[in-house]
Structures are given as C-alpha cells and as structure tokens.
Amino acid sequence: MDLAKGVPPGQALRQARACLERGQVLPSGLIHPLVERSWRRSQGAGLAPWRAAQAPHLAAPLLREAQDRRRDLVMRARPVMEYLHAQTRGSGSMVILADERGLLLETLGDADFLSRAERVALLPGASWHENHRGTNAIGTALAESAAVSVHGGEHFLDQNSFLTCTAAPVVAPDGHLLGVLDISGHHRSRHPHTAGLVSAAAHMIENRLFEARHGTALRLHLHPQPDGIGTLAEGLLAVDGDGRICGVNRAALALLGLTHARLGERLEAVLETSAGRLADLLRQGGDPVAVRTVGGQALFLRAEGLAPTPAPVTAGTRLRSVPLPRPSAADALAALDSGDPQMAQAIDRARKVAGKDIALLVMGESGAGKEVFARAVHDSSPRAKAPFVAVNCAALPEHLIEAELFGYAPGAFTGARREGAPGRIRQAQGGTLFLDEIGDMPAGLQTRLLRVLQDRQVVPLGGGKPVAVDFALIAATHQPLKQAVADGQFRADLYYRLNGLTLTLPPLRSRSDRLALAGRVLDGLAPGSGITLSDPVAAAFDRYGWPGNLRQMANVLRTAVALLDPGDTRIHWHHLPDDVAEEMRSPDPTHSPQDGDLRSLSLELMERTVTACGGNMSRAAQRLGISRNTLYRRLRG
Numbered sequence: 001m002d003l004a005k006g007v008p009p010g011q012a013l014r015q016a017r018a019c020l021e022r023g024q025v026l027p028s029g030l031i032h033p034l035v036e037r038s039w040r041r042s043q044g045a046g047l048a049p050w051r052a053a054q055a056p057h058l059a060a061p062l063l064r065e066a067q068d069r070r071r072d073l074v075m076r077a078r079p080v081m082e083y084l085h086a087q088t089r090g091s092g093s094m095v096i097l098a099d100e101r102g103l104l105l106e107t108l109g110d111a112d113f114l115s116r117a118e119r120v121a122l123l124p125g126a127s128w129h130e131n132h133r134g135t136n137a138i139g140t141a142l143a144e145s146a147a148v149s150v151h152g153g154e155h156f157l158d159q160n161s162f163l164t165c166t167a168a169p170v171v172a173p174d175g176h177l178l179g180v181l182d183i184s185g186h187h188r189s190r191h192p193h194t195a196g197l198v199s200a201a202a203h204m205i206e207n208r209l210f211e212a213r214h215g216t217a218l219r220l221h222l223h224p225q226p227d228g229i230g231t232l233a234e235g236l237l238a239v240d241g242d243g244r245i246c247g248v249n250r251a252a253l254a255l256l257g258l259t260h261a262r263l264g265e266r267l268e269a270v271l272e273t274s275a276g277r278l279a280d281l282l283r284q285g286g287d288p289v290a291v292r293t294v295g296g297q298a299l300f301l302r303a304e305g306l307a308p309t310p311a312p313v314t315a316g317t318r319l320r321s322v323p324l325p326r327p328s329a330a331d332a333l334a335a336l337d338s339g340d341p342q343m344a345q346a347i348d349r350a351r352k353v354a355g356k357d358i359a360l361l362v363m364g365e366s367g368a369g370k371e372v373f374a375r376a377v378h379d380s381s382p383r384a385k386a387p388f389v390a391v392n393c394a395a396l397p398e399h400l401i402e403a404e405l406f407g408y409a410p411g412a413f414t415g416a417r418r419e420g421a422p423g424r425i426r427q428a429q430g431g432t433l434f435l436d437e438i439g440d441m442p443a444g445l446q447t448r449l450l451r452v453l454q455d456r457q458v459v460p461l462g463g464g465k466p467v468a469v470d471f472a473l474i475a476a477t478h479q480p481l482k483q484a485v486a487d488g489q490f491r492a493d494l495y496y497r498l499n500g501l502t503l504t505l506p507p508l509r510s511r512s513d514r515l516a517l518a519g520r521v522l523d524g525l526a527p528g529s530g531i532t533l534s535d536p537v538a539a540a541f542d543r544y545g546w547p548g549n550l551r552q553m554a555n556v557l558r559t560a561v562a563l564l565d566p567g568d569t570r571i572h573w574h575h576l577p578d579d580v581a582e583e584m585r586s587p588d589p590t591h592s593p594q595d596g597d598l599r600s601l602s603l604e605l606m607e608r609t610v611t612a613c614g615g616n617m618s619r620a621a622q623r624l625g626i627s628r629n630t631l632y633r634r635l636r637g
C-alpha cells in the first residue's frame with residue numbers, strides 16, 4: 001500500500017502534528033488511517049514526537065549473530081540490494097535490509113546521505129521497530145504486514161521528519177515473515193516510482209528464497225498468460241514428495257486465491273491436474289500448457305524439477321513418481337573445466353570417486369569455488385536426484401549448529417519448534433551433506449559428527465530413537481586441517497574420516513584460465529549478450545591478485561554489467577567499482593599474481609577497505625568479494 005496516495009495536503013498534516021504534540025484527539029480523516037493507527041501505537045509505546053529515540057543498538061558480535069540467523073535472507077537480498085542501489089545511485093538515498101524485528105542487518109547508500117542517516121542511526125545493528133522509533137516505513141511495514149511509504153512529517157518522531165522511506169515485507173515460501181526491504185532518503189528525494197521498485201525488489205528476493213529452498217522439488221510456474229511465465233509476476237508453487245504443496249510465492253497466492261494456511265494440502269485441492277499430465281509436462285519440459293484452478297480460472301503452467309516420489313500409493317493418490325532423464329554424469333563437473341591444469345586434475349579425480357562412498361575434503365581459499373565444486377560433484381554423482389544440503393559450520397553458534405545438524409526432539413530446548421526438527425543430516429538423506437568451514441566446527445560437535453559418520457545413524461538432541469542415515473559427505477576448509485590436528489584443535493580421527501580424498505582448488509591468481517572464467521561468468525550474468533572486457537581491462541584482470549578469488553571476480557563483473565548502458569557490450573575501466581579499478585591500476589608490483597606474499601597483501605587490502613568503508617564490515621566484505629566471516633577471521637589473524 002502506498003501512503004503517498006492518501007497523504008493530505010501539507011496543512012492537514014501540520015494540523016495533525018499540532019494535535020499530536022498537544023496530546024489532543026486527532027480529527028478523523030486528517031491523515032491516512034494507516035499513519036493514524038501507527039501514531040496511536042507509537043503513543044501506546046510511550047514515545048513522544050519531540051523526544052529523541054532511545055532505541056537499542058546491537059554491538060558487533062550480536063549483530064553478527066542476528067545476520068547469521070537470517071543468513072539465507074541476507075545472501076539472497078544482497079544482489080537485489082546492489083541492483084536497487086545501482087538504480088537509485090546519486091539520488092541521496094540508501095537501501096536497507098532489516099529482520100522481522102526491525103533490526104537493520106545491511107545497508108548500502110550514497111555517501112552524501114549516509115552521514116545524515118547515521119545521525120538518526122540508519123545503521124546496521126539499530127532497531128527501527130515501531131516501539132523504538134515510532135511510525136517509520138520499516139517498523140510500520142512490519143506492524144501492518146504490508147508495503148508502506150512514510151514521508152516527512154508522517155514519521156512519529158520529529159527527528160526523522162527529514163526522511164522519506166518506503167518498505168516492503170519479505171516473506172518466506174512457507175509464509176514466515178523474514179524481514180523488510182527499504183529505501184530511505186532525504187524527503188526532497190521522494191520519487192513516485194520508489195514504492196513499485198521496492199515491492200518488485202522484495203518479490204525478487206522472495207523468488208530467490210523460493211528457488212533456494214525448493215530448488216530440488218517439483219516446482220510449478222503459473223501465470224494467466226504463457227508469456228508471463230518466467231517473469232517476476234509468475235506464480236511459483238513447490239510440491240513435496242507426497243504431492244502436497246510445500247511452498248508458494250506471493251504471486252501464486254494471489255493467482256490461486258490461497259493463503260499460507262493452505263500449505264500442506266494436496267495439489268489436486270487447488271489445481272485440476274492429473275499425475276499423468278504432470279509426468280508428461282516434466283518429460284517434455286518445454287512450452288507452458290493450459291490448466292484450470294479448481295475454481296475454474298484458466299492458467300498456464302510449466303513444471304520443473306523432480307516429480308513427487310516416495311508417496312505411499314493410497315486410494316486417492318493421483319500423482320505418480322516419474323523418472324526424470326538425468327544429465328550425463330560428467331556434465332556438472334565438466335562445466336567447471338575452463339582450461340586450468342590444476343583445476344582439470346581436481347575435476348578428473350573428483351569424477352573418479354563420485355558415487356563411491358569416499359568422503360571428499362575440498363581445500364582452497366575463501367571464494368575459490370569450494371561450494372560450487374561440491375555441488376557439481378553431487379550433480380555428477382548417482383545421488384544427483386536427492387538433496388544437496390550445505391551447512392556452514394562457522395556461521396552459527398555452537399548450540400544452534402548442533403540443533404541444525406542433528407535435529408531435535410519436540411520441546412528439546414527453549415525456543416525449539418513444538419514438533420521438533422529433523423536436522424540437516426537427515427535432510428541430506430540419499431544425497432550429499434556439504435560441511436563448509438569444517439575447521440571451525442567446535443570440539444564437542446566434532447565428537448558427535450564422528451559418531452554419526454561411524455554409526456551411520458543420528459540421534460536427535462533431547463533424545464529419541466536413532467535414525468539410520470545414508471549420505472555422501474563433502475567437507476571444505478580454507479585452513480590447513482592437518483595443522484589444526486597437529487595443534488590439537490581438530491580431532492585426528494575425524495580428520496581421517498573426512499579425508500577419503502583431499503582436493504585442493506587453486507586460488508584464482510594462480511589459475512591460467514582467468515580470462516576464460518571471466519568470459520563464463522559474463523555469459524552467466526547476461527546470456528547471449530556478447531559482453532566482453534576491453535583490452536586494457538582484460539590485461540588488468542589477468543595481472544590482478546584477486547584476494548577474494550572467484551567470488552570477488554563474479555561481484556566485480558556483476559557490478560560492471562549493471563553499469564553498462566543499454567546496448568553496450570564492452571566493459572571499460574569506468575564500469576568497474578572504483579576501489580577495484582584503483583587496485584588494478586596501482587603500479588604496486590605486489591598486485592602481480594606472481595608475487596609471493598599475497599597473504600599480507602590481502603590483509604593490507606582488507607584493512608584499507610575496512611577503513612574506506614568507515615568500519616562497516618559488511619560493506620567492506622562485499623567490496624572485497626569475501627564473506628563477512630572470512631573478513632573477521634583474516635583480520636583476527
């Protein structure tokens with residue numbers, strides 16, 4: 001909902017504020033009902049317009065925990081925020097991601113607006129819950145569960161009246177409110193299209209979350225017109241192995257007239273379709289076909305992914321399991337080979353052991369592509385049809401990772417879900433479990449994991465019967481695990497279990513296929529557009545040290561593509577982020593990939609980048625193309 005439509009002329013708003021300040025009852029109709037409701041809530045929370053906010057601001061470690069808690073959201077939102085920022089750059093505004101409690105997780109903004117914004121604490125770690133800061137787009141969007149714009153004097157607190165803010169909620173495919181996306185700026189920078197832009201961007205994030213969560217399930221793409229499929233307006237619906245709806249996006253809810261309360265129902269309760277029909281669609285995999293909702297509305301549908309499989313066949317089960325054609329086993333791994341001999345050797349060895357129940361340990365610097373590699377091993381193995389489940393052992397505090405990995409019995413701890421949770425190990429049943437940053441696994445959990453690997457069964461936290469598990473294991477680490485074993489920080493017996501075969505991925509600076517890789521990344525970012533690097537930029541790409549490896553290169557190219565003018569297909573210096581272009585052009589010979597002490601180079605670069613970002617670790621990590629965890633770890637030494 002866009003408040004701007006309902007905003008009365010300035011005089012009415014001034015009159016309303018005068019009433020507010022004198023504590024008088026507001027005459028009805030003076031301001032938009034949504035603002036009126038929010039002002040009442042703000043008063044109810046004990047706030048006064050003239051008083052400055054007394055809001056909590058999380059210290060760095062707690063902020064990190066909050067960011068890790070919503071890691072999925074942050075990861076999916078980041079590229080969309082960059083895109084939004086590129087669209088609004090120079091307009092004196094900032095893009096903000098907050099969690100479902102109104103806590104700011106990440107911000108991206110124009111430097112000239114940032115200092116002003118900092119004065120009212122538009123900073124990661126600050127709470128913009130209505131109870132703390134009164135009416136504001138983030139807090140009010142959360143309170144109303146709707147997209148909201150709050151302009152100038154509609155903000156409850158006087159100190160925020162220089163702002164114009166627009167926020168839209170971000171909802172998970174299972175209906176949980178995850179947070180809000182917001183654009184805030186100086187009230188003079190208000191633009192009529194911002195509301196549409198923010199809502200579309202929130203939908204983009206929701207669709208990315210849907211793909212991430214249901215990427216291996218049967219997915220239905222729906223729209224009233226065939227050409228609408230594949231656009232941001234398409235409805236997405238995921239169906240589990242029993243033929244029940246397990247996830248939807250916002251567009252699907254609107255198209256099918258559903259609410260999240262209908263999750264768990266059988267597909268046939270919503271769409272008139274048959275098992276045979278879905279099977280045919282999956283086999284053809286091509287053009288959308290016409291279907292009807294049970295209410296009789298005509299839609300077009302394209303099916304993707306795996307058909308429902310292990311559903312027990314009971315009377316009334318109309319969906320059958322459908323075998324899918326599998327890509328040839330070598331494909332996913334072969335796609336990673338772009339001519340570097342070290343990489344080709346790693347691929348070749350991985351291919352030989354894929355599917356043979358040999359644990360893989362993938363080593364390599366941060367951003368070198370360990371997770372991408374592990375996924376390709378899974379996709380090239382006989383387990384490809386079952387899930388690939390990734391767990392980052394460094395991202396969660398010990399007690400959470402324990403519950404996350406091993407699952408828990410109902411009521412196992414405060415805050416646990418009533419029905420318990422199966423845990424990531426069981427979710428990987430039949431597929432691959434990928435344990436990233438295994439070197440950071442706390443000692444107590446190392447023992448538990450070892451037991452699972454030995455016994456091939458898992459006992460949920462809080463008790464319960466052991467459950468047999470079957471999965472392929474791939475672990476990854478950026479640190480020499482052998483050394484950690486020698487230092488007594490990592491269990492030797494677990495190390496030997498994990499290390500059926502160790503594969504080391506080369507850092508980008510020592511790969512001979514840097515330019516071929518850049519070409520592939522560009523192809524992936526803008527398929528068929530023929531975008532290439534200009535000669536001087538290509539030469540610089542080849543020379544540069546790439547401390548953030550492939551992740552950094554992918555980020556740099558993503559920005560460059562976004563900065564190209566329509567129809568432009570050449571990337572020049574001015575398309576690169578300033579700091580990277582500066583590093584690349586630096587006469588400093590330590591940027592040569594041949595140079596020895598790249599560890600200290602990275603450290604120096606990291607420190608400089610953190611300073612350039614005013615101490616904002618998230619922004620610095622983003623610029624460097626490394627994860628925030630890695631940045632903290634490297635700086636800690």
Ligand SMILES: Nc1ncnc2c1ncn2[C@@H]1O[C@H](COP(=O)(O)OP(=O)(O)OP(=O)(O)O)[C@@H](O)[C@H]1O
Binds near residue numbers: 336369476478521555
């Ligand atoms: N083969 C590839 N082709 C193109 N881009 C790649 C490739 N491998 C990795 N990337 C890019 O680099 C990013 C980081 O890759 P990945 O997460 O696999 O690295 P990592 O080594 O696991 O990093 P970390 O140790 O920080 O978790 C990917 O999101 C992708 O953008």
